[in-house]
Amino acid sequence: MRQAIVRGDPSTYPDWFDGKRRQRPLIVSRWVPIAMVGLPVAVLLAIVIYPTVWMFYHSLRDTNITGLFTGNHAYIGFANYATVLGSERFQDSLIHLLQYLSFGAVLQVILGTVLALILYEVVRSNLWRTVILILVVLPMMLPPSIVGVLWRFLLTPSNGAVNQALLDLGLISAHIEWFNAGISLWSIIIADVWNWTALPFLIVYSGRVSLPPAVYEAARVDGAGQWKVVRRITLPMLKEVIAIAFILRFTDAFKFVDLVYVMTSGGPAQSSELPTYIAFQRGIREFAIGEAAAYAIIIFAISAVIVTLFLQYMKRVMRAQGLA
């Protein structure tokens, strides 16, 4: 039953209301709320909206470095986009990106998930769990530039540790030329997997820890074996969590420059270039501002489509489970 509350008549106050406390009006200048909302909006405008608009503007113009500073650039319609989309270099880099996504990002999530579940199901002692957790997470704490340098050393064909180990184990009979065309992108993927598998691992592990133990007791009583439990119960319950790990790794892939830059500089002969790296190369190195901007907008569009698809999927999953 709802009761009308009459201002100033304590007999109508609900019992949770402390009648003794007078509501004092909060007196501040009317600029305070405007400033509190305005400041973040201003920052957002400055670091996100403005550059994006700026970039879109220049992607439609023939801006180069001198033009940028002298203001001497002209509208050329979608010519920059045509150049980018028509260039073999960009098309190749898209294939590289696909290769990187499906072997790098996907592998990281799969590997991270498997490691996380093994750690949780197999290792029972809390001490060992913590130790292993820290060991797995260590690579993630290194900046990618360091990881790149590290792996360039490890993969050096003539005397690198990896080739040496493979030779010693008898798995190969001659050095693998890790930085030749066709292989160099794989080298980058290996380094990236080493660097970033810990992220999906951490996400999935914490997801597994928070699953309700009672459900697993029910499965034990119902007589389900361990593999059945993982396949039918654990993985489906971790679906959203794994999807989030995917989103994080996928969005990262679209701003992935550092390892490429440090390890191969996109080479040899542009064979390990990713779209972002070309944008960086064209804009910062070769000062083709307009074309670089077109690259950036295209990459933005592709990643926006992929993330939107993912979010749609998440929404469907959550709705199916009655969570949204």
Next chain:
Amino acid sequence: MSNVILSKVNKIYGAGRTGVHAVRDLDLTVNDGEFMALLGPSGCGKTSTLRMIVGLEAITSGDIHFGGVRVNDLEPRERNVAMAFETYALYPNFTVEENLAFPLEVRGVPADERRRRARELAELLRITEILTARPPVLSGGQQQRVSLGRALIREPAVFILDEVMSHLDAHLKFQMLFDLKRLHQELRRTMIYVTHDQVEALALADRVAVMSNAALQQVGDRNALYNRPTNMFVADFIGEPPTTFIAVERCDRAGAIELRAIGADIVFDVAAERASALDAHGGRRFTVGIRPQNLYPCDHDPRMAGKVVINEYLGERSILSIVTGDVTLRALVPPETRLAPGDHAGFSLDPRDVMIFDTESGVLVA
């Protein structure tokens, strides 16, 4: 099919001074095909006992045998038990139908057979309309029935049901009690049913085991618990409204024994056949228990009389609270009894209905 025998079973959670002794020296035999209820107040160790029987909790000491086989170290699935959890423990990513059928799925039962059995059970449990829903959107009572159904879908050696009706409304609970009883009569499997509600326990079970404070108090059928409770706890816990306890003193008069209430003018006669038990006990002070059902309103020469303080009308009966001296009695009377607070009321009783307990230990003397 098998019987279940617990011998000197103990459960201690944790260790040392912080350890919780949840089950103490429990000896209990559940016969093959019997419906046994485990009844006791919340926190007395019922769930802990069940979890040890099922195999989800390590047994601190003692043995559990299923049909002669010691099962202490067996996994739940090797014990062939089915359990409905107090907390439901449904699979949140499955539909209700998948939840119900999962024990069959694990056993490789073909999909259409699973479907048929799940639908059958859903009909029994009145959850047909939610078969395609998932647990997070269901109400507590619906989840509880799904959980019960998942336990009932296969035919294990022992069914273990932990508070499976606690969240059902009275009407539904009544129907479900009836259905469960019928199901048991069809299947004739051993069932152990935990509840804190004596109505459920007495309605369903062949025998009831009453627990309190981690220990078993008494095992028996309705009659034994009601008429011959082993101690004051059982006398108090079984029966609604609860038993009235009155401190009394023994007075011997001309060969007959009388028990006189301390602080009130009430005298209980002790039948000759019970006098020897009192003699054997030797004490002079006892506690007498009288069930409210056993006091009969009587205007002529009553055994006890007092002033009505409350008349609770409960539909098909009324509970009177009567004060006489320092004692407050409760009496169950027909609803047409027109007694208002302040009225004077007299009661008679049958001496055989008086339960006499040792005041210190609470154990039944006679």
